[in-house]
Amino acid sequence: MFEIFVGTKFKFMEKRRVAYVISSILVLASLASLIAHGGPKESIDFTGGNLLYIAFDQKVNTSDVRESAERAGLSGSEVQMAQENTQAIIHFRSVEGDTVNSFYAFKTVMEEVASGVTVELMSQETVGPKIGKELEKKAATAILWSLVLILAYVAWRFTRVSFGIGAVAALFHDILIVLGIFSFLEIEVSLTVVAAFLTIGGYSINDTIVVFDRIRENMGQSRRMSFQEIVNKSVNQTLARTVLTSTTTLLAVLSLFLLGGVVIHDFALAMLLGVLVGTYSSIFVASALALDLSSWWVRRRQGQGQGKGKENRLSTKVAAAR
Amino acid sequence: MTNLRMKWAFLVVVLLTASYYLLPTVRYYSMSLEQRDPRVNPGVTGIQKNAMKLGLDLQGGSYLVYEVDIDKIPEELRTGDEIDQVIEVIRNRVDQYGVLEPVIQKQGGNRIVVQLPGLQDPARAKELVGKTARLDFLLVQNAQELFQAMTKVDQVVARRGSEFLKGVLDAETTPPPLGDPLTAVLDDVSPGDTAAADTAGTSLSDTTATAVDPLLAGANPFSTLFQQVDPNSGVVYCPFENYGLARRMLDEVAGNPADGTPAVLAGGTILLWGEREFRGDNENPGRFLYAVTAKAEITGDNIDKAEVQFNLDPTRPNASGVSLTLDKRGAAIFTRLTGNNVGRQLAIVLDNTVESAPVIRDKIRGGKASITGLDDDAEAKDLVIVLKAGALPTDIIPLEERTVGPSLGRDSIEKGVRAALIGGLLVIVIMIIYYRVSGILAVLALTLNLFFLFAVLGALRGTLTLPGIAGIVLTIGIAVDANVLILERIREEFRNGKTVRGAIDTGYSSAFRTIIDSNLTTLISAIVLFQFGTGPIKGFATTLMIGIIANVFTAVFVTRLIYDSILSRWQLKKLSI
Numbered sequence: 001m002f003e004i005f006v007g008t009k010f011k012f013m014e015k016r017r018v019a020y021v022i023s024s025i026l027v028l029a030s031l032a033s034l035i036a037h038g039g040p041k042e043s044i045d046f047t048g049g050n051l052l053y054i055a056f057d058q059k060v061n062t063s064d065v066r067e068s069a070e071r072a073g074l075s076g077s078e079v080q081m082a083q084e085n086t087q088a089i090i091h092f093r094s095v096e097g098d099t100v101n102s103f104y105a106f107k108t109v110m111e112e113v114a115s116g117v118t119v120e121l122m123s124q125e126t127v128g129p130k131i132g133k134e135l136e137k138k139a140a141t142a143i144l145w146s147l148v149l150i151l152a153y154v155a156w157r158f159t160r161v162s163f164g165i166g167a168v169a170a171l172f173h174d175i176l177i178v179l180g181i182f183s184f185l186e187i188e189v190s191l192t193v194v195a196a197f198l199t200i201g202g203y204s205i206n207d208t209i210v211v212f213d214r215i216r217e218n219m220g221q222s223r224r225m226s227f228q229e230i231v232n233k234s235v236n237q238t239l240a241r242t243v244l245t246s247t248t249t250l251l252a253v254l255s256l257f258l259l260g261g262v263v264i265h266d267f268a269l270a271m272l273l274g275v276l277v278g279t280y281s282s283i284f285v286a287s288a289l290a291l292d293l294s295s296w297w298v299r300r301r302q303g304q305g306q307g308k309g310k311e312n313r314l315s316t317k318v319a320a321a322r
Numbered sequence: 323m324t325n326l327r328m329k330w331a332f333l334v335v336v337l338l339t340a341s342y343y344l345l346p347t348v349r350y351y352s353m354s355l356e357q358r359d360p361r362v363n364p365g366v367t368g369i370q371k372n373a374m375k376l377g378l379d380l381q382g383g384s385y386l387v388y389e390v391d392i393d394k395i396p397e398e399l400r401t402g403d404e405i406d407q408v409i410e411v412i413r414n415r416v417d418q419y420g421v422l423e424p425v426i427q428k429q430g431g432n433r434i435v436v437q438l439p440g441l442q443d444p445a446r447a448k449e450l451v452g453k454t455a456r457l458d459f460l461l462v463q464n465a466q467e468l469f470q471a472m473t474k475v476d477q478v479v480a481r482r483g484s485e486f487l488k489g490v491l492d493a494e495t496t497p498p499p500l501g502d503p504l505t506a507v508l509d510d511v512s513p514g515d516t517a518a519a520d521t522a523g524t525s526l527s528d529t530t531a532t533a534v535d536p537l538l539a540g541a542n543p544f545s546t547l548f549q550q551v552d553p554n555s556g557v558v559y560c561p562f563e564n565y566g567l568a569r570r571m572l573d574e575v576a577g578n579p580a581d582g583t584p585a586v587l588a589g590g591t592i593l594l595w596g597e598r599e600f601r602g603d604n605e606n607p608g609r610f611l612y613a614v615t616a617k618a619e620i621t622g623d624n625i626d627k628a629e630v631q632f633n634l635d636p637t638r639p640n641a642s643g644v645s646l647t648l649d650k651r652g653a654a655i656f657t658r659l660t661g662n663n664v665g666r667q668l669a670i671v672l673d674n675t676v677e678s679a680p681v682i683r684d685k686i687r688g689g690k691a692s693i694t695g696l697d698d699d700a701e702a703k704d705l706v707i708v709l710k711a712g713a714l715p716t717d718i719i720p721l722e723e724r725t726v727g728p729s730l731g732r733d734s735i736e737k738g739v740r741a742a743l744i745g746g747l748l749v750i751v752i753m754i755i756y757y758r759v760s761g762i763l764a765v766l767a768l769t770l771n772l773f774f775l776f777a778v779l780g781a782l783r784g785t786l787t788l789p790g791i792a793g794i795v796l797t798i799g800i801a802v803d804a805n806v807l808i809l810e811r812i813r814e815e816f817r818n819g820k821t822v823r824g825a826i827d828t829g830y831s832s833a834f835r836t837i838i839d840s841n842l843t844t845l846i847s848a849i850v851l852f853q854f855g856t857g858p859i860k861g862f863a864t865t866l867m868i869g870i871i872a873n874v875f876t877a878v879f880v881t882r883l884i885y886d887s888i889l890s891r892w893q894l895k896k897l898s899i
Contacts, residue, residue, distance in 0.1 A: 202847030252799030255745030
């Protein structure tokens, strides 16, 4: 058999302090960026506004595009060029005067300003303020429900509180870091990006569950190992699967990111980062947290006097390992 | 039957069912654009109905949300029908514009959602939808006036000659993408040479539609497309197959009714189309063409009340009819009009489409008329909506618009499909390198997975969007997971010294729980997204959900079945894994 990671005995848990440090830095940096920007950068889906995505049959000057947008009455316009100046994305607040159709207005002016250029409509979006607010609410509700349901599931599945918290913490960790990266790169969060985040959430827990399942299985079998050793062993055992699945998912999403085109680009980026961070957190963060929380819990209970329960059985081993 | 045989039988049944549902999708999308046009290939509508749909972000088109400003109407005048009226008006116009598969729906909170797929010119569609409605009452002319008007069209078309017809016919045989506004094509046609017009007497053909080629030679290129209805009336019928062509010709001569009242053709007569109707044995709806007076004596402003009532016709007491009440001015005109024209039809025209043309039975005084002889309840209700729509005193406010141009749509499909193919290929390569023959089995499961996915999409008549394609790519990536879980377990059991059989058994059973667990959370996310998501995101959630469920099935049931079958045939000492 061609195999990787057979009988690996990486001491993951021993290295967990390093992981904690890295994770803390990433999470704090993300938070900092988010706070500095006043939250994630919202697309017109949530803020309301207008967007024109235009293609030209040749390279054009950014200044020509800006001028045309102004003259066409697209007030408050911001122009971004793409595809080596053969495409333009124009954000604007509203249309002035009699202009019925913003695209035609722009097209007429642009064809005058840059004679000989053909202007083609790729896409156009207009979101009224009412709808923007509604979509915001919808997105928030979706996120909330998603979290509630996942939490409920984790709570039901993993009766050990420390597991539950570990899994959820990893989830928040993943989402926060990806959100932070988006915030840092000033990429807009649109409805599809929110969808990507929700999917990352599901996927992240997914990963974590596989490891935790193994831990539980091993706990049932080996009575002689310390909890830390059990966790280590479990992570090692599932390493092959984690890496392989992450690789295939990564390849698939990478393909989407590189080849999928402009429209799906941000979504693919979110998924890509999500898979990377999610894998990292499943190996280094979730289990580590579960381990530490578990021992902390045990020590607390020991401090309060003798108590019964499964936690206790391991407590002496943990104490001995320290 | 042994257990294995039953399982195989079950699998075969599932595969056959899936193929059945997948077939329309495969057929429809492997057709060229020409063949997809129902005017060229009438059978296609049946296939299309059962196939998977493409979202607006892939076909191109507009998604518009409007709000009907009910608040503008004083409370005592509100009837509760307003939204229906606006929908009717919009439907009418969108139809005139020529969009093939529009979706116009009510949405909570006085809103209307309009989806116009495949548009070449989204800007015009928007303008059309936003206009205020116009209702007119126009007298239908008699056969002679109809004849004169149609001859005029014949003459103009014939004079333009072969140039014009060729242009129109070319457009007919290589139809542009669905929903093309019918007039846009004609811009390219140059006024032809001055071929002598044959103005010899023409007659209205009462045979079924003639083939298009003879039109080039004939003198009545327009008239021959129609069938006679009643030798005395000013109405003719155009069968489904000829409508596109006839429509283009008339638009070219008199102008598109969507843009405004058509030009007067002869003696104060204009030609207007009716709504789609079935006639005789014809399976496809054609249209009636009416010759009406250009001058409207009574308009929607003159309507005081319109409602559905029973027992208006003593000979059919249970049939629904419409009771119409006009205001004072309207009543006066109406009395004169009906008095002079008993036996003629009065066309009720909404935005230049004839919605109904009841015959005037007698002189009507006092402005209170009843319309009877309607097919059923629904027709009566529709007519009332039309009558009220003409009088609707409010605006519609645009709330949201998303338009994707055709080239972006095509672009997105191409890129999405390419990404999916390459991503899939990479995954396959990895699986085979790492798991060898067992990897091939996993790849087989993956292929089945996708097969089922599209079959279910077809069965549910679901919509594929660009995020939906992303969902498929994601499914490919994570689908492998279930197989990996199982295979890794099997490998482990081998290392622990189990036999092939034992390893497989344990592998599957211990992995099963984990497979369910891990897929379940992603499924939860997908369900939430489906519930709260709009169009494209719903598409993503749909493909993800179906993908996950299909995945569990193929990974657990199908691959196990194959392993079991192999084992029961041969005693394997070792496994290529």
